[in-house]
Amino acid sequence: MIRNPRFKTRLLTAITAGLALLGVSEHSQAQELYLTGPLAGAPAVRKLRLYRKTRFEIAPAVSFTLLDEYQRTIILGARMQFNFTDWLAVGAWGGWGGLRLPTALTDNIQAVNKQRLTSQAACSDPNTPGCNGVNLTKRLTEVNLSRNLEDQLGGIDWVVTPQVTFTPLRGKLALFQSIYMDTDFYISPGLGIVGLKERKDCDPCAGQFSMVSRTTFAPTIALGLSFYVNKWSALGFEYRALPFAWNGGGFDTAGGGKDNAFPDNKITSADQRFRFNQMMTVSWNFYLPTQYKVSE
Amino acid sequence: MKKSCIGLLIAALGAIPTTGFAQVKVGAKAEAGATLDADAAGAEAGADAKAEGEGEGEGDASAAGEGDLGAEGEGVGDICKIDPAACPVLDMKKEAARPIKESIYAVQQLYVMRARRFEFNPWWNVKSLNDQFVQHTGPGIGINYYITNVLAIGANFRYYSPFNGDSKFNGQVRRAARVAVPLTEYEWGASLDFSYVFANGKFAGFGDFIFEYDAYVLGGVGALSTRPIAVIDPDNRNFEYKPKLAFDVGIGLRIFFTRWFALNVAVKDYGYPEKLESLTVHEVNPGDQSTWLSKSSSLTQNVELQTGFSIFVPFSFDYRLPK
Numbered sequence: 001m002i003r004n005p006r007f008k009t010r011l012l013t014a015i016t017a018g019l020a021l022l023g024v025s026e027h028s029q030a031q032e033l034y035l036t037g038p039l040a041g042a043p044a045v046r047k048l049r050l051y052r053k054t055r056f057e058i059a060p061a062v063s064f065t066l067l068d069e070y071q072r073t074i075i076l077g078a079r080m081q082f083n084f085t086d087w088l089a090v091g092a093w094g095g096w097g098g099l100r101l102p103t104a105l106t107d108n109i110q111a112v113n114k115q116r117l118t119s120q121a122a123c124s125d126p127n128t129p130g131c132n133g134v135n136l137t138k139r140l141t142e143v144n145l146s147r148n149l150e151d152q153l154g155g156i157d158w159v160v161t162p163q164v165t166f167t168p169l170r171g172k173l174a175l176f177q178s179i180y181m182d183t184d185f186y187i188s189p190g191l192g193i194v195g196l197k198e199r200k201d202c203d204p205c206a207g208q209f210s211m212v213s214r215t216t217f218a219p220t221i222a223l224g225l226s227f228y229v230n231k232w233s234a235l236g237f238e239y240r241a242l243p244f245a246w247n248g249g250g251f252d253t254a255g256g257g258k259d260n261a262f263p264d265n266k267i268t269s270a271d272q273r274f275r276f277n278q279m280m281t282v283s284w285n286f287y288l289p290t291q292y293k294v295s296e
Numbered sequence: 297m298k299k300s301c302i303g304l305l306i307a308a309l310g311a312i313p314t315t316g317f318a319q320v321k322v323g324a325k326a327e328a329g330a331t332l333d334a335d336a337a338g339a340e341a342g343a344d345a346k347a348e349g350e351g352e353g354e355g356d357a358s359a360a361g362e363g364d365l366g367a368e369g370e371g372v373g374d375i376c377k378i379d380p381a382a383c384p385v386l387d388m389k390k391e392a393a394r395p396i397k398e399s400i401y402a403v404q405q406l407y408v409m410r411a412r413r414f415e416f417n418p419w420w421n422v423k424s425l426n427d428q429f430v431q432h433t434g435p436g437i438g439i440n441y442y443i444t445n446v447l448a449i450g451a452n453f454r455y456y457s458p459f460n461g462d463s464k465f466n467g468q469v470r471r472a473a474r475v476a477v478p479l480t481e482y483e484w485g486a487s488l489d490f491s492y493v494f495a496n497g498k499f500a501g502f503g504d505f506i507f508e509y510d511a512y513v514l515g516g517v518g519a520l521s522t523r524p525i526a527v528i529d530p531d532n533r534n535f536e537y538k539p540k541l542a543f544d545v546g547i548g549l550r551i552f553f554t555r556w557f558a559l560n561v562a563v564k565d566y567g568y569p570e571k572l573e574s575l576t577v578h579e580v581n582p583g584d585q586s587t588w589l590s591k592s593s594s595l596t597q598n599v600e601l602q603t604g605f606s607i608f609v610p611f612s613f614d615y616r617l618p619k
Contacts, residue, residue, distance in 0.1 A: 045500050067428045069465060087502070109475045137474050144472040171499030171509075183497065251472035263471065273465075 163190025419604025487518025
């Protein structure tokens with residue numbers, strides 16, 4: 001019988017590994033504490049204040065969009081839900097996104113755009129020396145830039161998200177060892193129904209900058225913390241992701257060339273870019289009835 | 297040999313979490329050969345119950361009640377024999393059922409003591425939170441020494457160079473609007489920081505297990521090596537990295553798996569003066585390097601989301617007072 005000269009070494013190593021595995025499982029069992037006293041079977045926390053169980057929650061909220069390219073949206077809204085248990089609730093968050101602030105990028109583009117329009121006015125005759133550059137730029141951007149960039153920017157008009165809320169973590173917080181608060185952490189997956197305003201499809205598009213509203217659907221998930229201030233109210237912070245495709249700048253960026261990755265001088269759905277839309281929400285949560293239950 | 301080494305590796309990986317957990321699981325059924333002193337266990341679990349501010353462990357009440365009855369029964373009997381007039385008349389059941397109003401702390405004993413321990417904190421910059429044009433991701437490592445339980449001094453180093461991500465969006469805007477936005481990329485960053493733990497807390501997961509966390513703020517000063525990405529005149533311009541003075545502030549959260557190992561998530565803002573690429577190109581001599589940068593500096597903020605781990609050394613510690 002021919003044996004590999006390293007057979008012994010391999011065998012020893014394999015046996016060592018096997019013994020190590022056996023040792024690990026034995027050791028991990030020893031980590032469990034088995035109680036024989038009156039605390040056997042007791043929950044991890046007694047007399048837990050059940051802030052959510054069978055209570056209705058109304059939370060006026062303000063949301064701020066993050067990492068916006070052309071304009072930030074401030075969404076005024078509220079979350080309403082009924083908590084069947086301390087860890088499960090069904091409800092919805094919704095809001096109106098009528099407050100918008102342009103980003104520095106929008107301001108920069110508009111400043112250049114305005115300068116071009118001013119220069120263009122003085123160059124009514126395309127044959128005037130020195131006007132060609134400006135006219136060329138004007139022709140290259142006539143599909144993409146209106147007189148005022150802000151007028152063509154897409155935006156979120158409203159959002160409604162039916163959702164389920166799971167609250168897996170419940171705890172407490174000591175601030176500077178002098179302020180103590182009950183807290184919880186929740187996750188809210190749901191369906192986002194979003195009302196958008198975008199640049200209307202066009203072909204040809206030079207000088208065509210009218211807007212149109214549309215509704216789109218998107219998955220959404222929110223992660224949040226509640227800090228209970230008293231028996232019936234809490235301060236809430238929430239992060240929400242709402243990914244969907246839209247044309248935020250109203251630009252022609254795709255639809256032509258290889259893989260439709262080049263402009264085609266039209267505004268179509270091909271110009272909608274997928275964005276992982278994100279926002280932070282601050283809310284003040286009210287719970288009804290105003291008295292909470294306490295666990296055993 | 298390779299396969300058996302993999303076996304050993306799996307065994308080692310399996311061993312790490314099982315030996316680390318310091319939280320006890322309460323409520324499992326008793327098994328032969330695995331008994332525990334009921335008073336000790338009661339004290340451990342009772343601490344959690346008391347810490348809720350209202351809870352009084354059932355085990356505490358009953359165990360203490362029985363102990364008191366026995367002890368006082370003998371003592372009272374002796375007094376009554378010596379001097380019957382001084383014999384106290386006590387309904388021991390009633391006394392045992394009386395609510396105890398003792399001082400209760402919201403967090404009775406900190407799960408982790410940090411004083412005079414080092415914290416090694418490797419992380420990954422997951423996302424630049426305020427830069428939609430260039431993402432500055434990359435690895436980083438921080439080392440802190442805790443002077444007290446809440447105050448630490450430390451240093452950290454971040455490496456960005458191969459991980460800067462110029463978004464496709466930039467090119468699309470340049471093409472659509474014929475407007476170029478100056479962009480910047482980073483090489484490395486380093487800073488000296490003070491950090492302060494301002495909050496401690498605990499979470500109960502599904503009412504079954506408990507884990508601890510703390511929150512901290514930090515601030516410091518250091519350097520950030522950056523350079524513009526040539527977008528206005530890429531044919532002629534090529535920038536070198538240069539370190540700049542940078543200030544940083546941040547806030548973070550540590551979730552402890554053991555008394556020496558924690559998940560660490562932080563948001564930090566690095567502010568520094570940046571000279572962006574000049575928006576104008578010198579018509580006569582575009583290669584003149586003195587014309588490549590804008591004349592004035594602008595304060596630039598880079599807000600990063602960092603996710604990593606904290607490893608505290610030494611791994612163990614002693615409490616000054618018993619629980």
